[in-house]
Every structure is written in structure tokens, then in C-alpha cells.
Amino acid sequence: MTLFASLLAGLVFGLGLLVSGMANPAKVIGFLDIAGAWDPSLAFVMVGAIAVGFVAFVVARQRTVSFLGADMKLPSQRRIDRRLIVGSTVFGIGWGVAGFCPGPALVALGTGSSKALVFVAAMLAGMAVFELIERPRRPTPAHA
């Protein structure tokens, strides 16, 4: 049941990325190009997503298990440190170069795009490099 819920959540997420235009790198670059002919549309994606997400987290905070009985795994990390800022900045540079972030790239892969395949392969390599550097040192902190 939780597996099916995972699949469905991924599917709805992907549909949202497609409907909104987030899955289209040209649209993303248009949003990031403030100094050119700016297309602010994608700011509205955040508005819609956070409006729903905010309510969901209010509900989630009052529970210890999910509606399907799974443990609630909420992030515990609160520190704003160098890793967070430098990592996010490096991510933002990569996002600006191609217009792909992880979710849209995987959706684009589902369209059979060979460019998305190149990007996703490189992204996995980047993540693997992180594992290689970090694994011997210490357990990675909880996500987000």
C-alpha cells in the first residue's frame, strides 16, 4: 500500500512539473533570466505548491505515524552551515547552466530525451562522488 502511495505521489509530482512548465528547461532559463525577456511564470509554481504543502505540514506535525501507519520522517537538522550554503550554491550554478533540477530531469528522461539522459547520468555521477568523499568520514545528515 505504501509502495503504491509512493508511485502515485511520484506520478502526481511529475504531472505537476509538466503542467507547470518546470519540466521544460527553456522555460526555467526564461525564469532565471531576469536581465533578459523575463518570464516570471514559475514563481507561481512555488505559490501553488507551498499553499498546499503548508497545510500538509500543519497536519503532519500533529502525528507520529502517517495515515498508512508509516513512521513520520521529518528533518531534524536545523543548522545553517557552510555545507548547506556552498552545496546549494553549487546546485544553483548547475541549475542555471542547463535549466534542469533533479525532479524535472527525471520527468524529461521519461519523455525519452537523450539530453535528459546525459544530464541524469552526470547527476548520478556527481551524487556518487559525494558518497565516495563522505562515506568514510561520517553518516550523512537527515535530508532537507
Place this chain on the structure above:
Amino acid sequence: MTIDWNAFAPWPALGGGLLIGVAAAMFLLLNGRIAGISGVVGGLLKPARGDVAWRAAFLLGLAIAPAVYASFASWPALRVEAGDGALVLAGLLVGLGTRYGSGCTSGHGVCGLSRLSPRSLAATLAFMGAGFGTVFVLRHLLGL
């Protein structure tokens, strides 16, 4: 600053954003997890028992989204302007950066801001700033 009114499409962006919010809410309230794509993918690179199937199911959902979308509308047209070299560079930066920064547009941008996390706000400002800055440098300073 000039606005590209031809490309401006706030309603699909808002609607798609609502879908993304619904997906994040489902994942949170049914599976007890944060819909952070880089984290879901990254966890597959250090597989632990009982920790693989839900990740794979979510990512499969993302990848089949275009096929499902195409059954309601035309096949999604995504435009990628970056060449292969830029895609490899971007993918490496996104993979490495999202793991060091513990999240991407979904984990920090959507989920983190929805739960009013100062840490995620800092990360979002960092990657948005870097994205805007990168496009400015590439398009307007280097003329690429």
C-alpha cells in the same frame, strides 16, 4: 527589466504548483516522508535494506508522468538548449551540490518552505541566487 508576456503563463504554473503540493502532501501524510527528489535519488546510491523499493516506486512515478500526461493532452514538448558538454557539467554540479546542500528545489524549495524551515529558506535563497547569477553571467556577460 522587461517581461516576456508571450511566455507568461501564470495559471498553468499555479495549477501545476498545486499538483506538486498535493503530491508532496500525499508523500508526507501517507508515507511519512519528505518529497525531496535529490534525497530520494541519493539514497539509492547507498542502498539499505527496506529502503530501496519506496524510492524506486516514487522515481518510477516521476518517469511515467509524461506518458500519463500524453493520454490527456499532447506529448509534452520540452526544449533543452544546453549542449552535451554543458549538460555533463550541469549534471555534476547539481548532483554534488544537492547532496552537500541536503536538498534541491523540491526538498528545500517546496517542502522546506512549506514547513517554514529557516534552513531551507537559506538554501533556497542560495540556489535561486546562484541560478539567477549564472544565467546572467552566461547570457549577458559571456553572450552564450
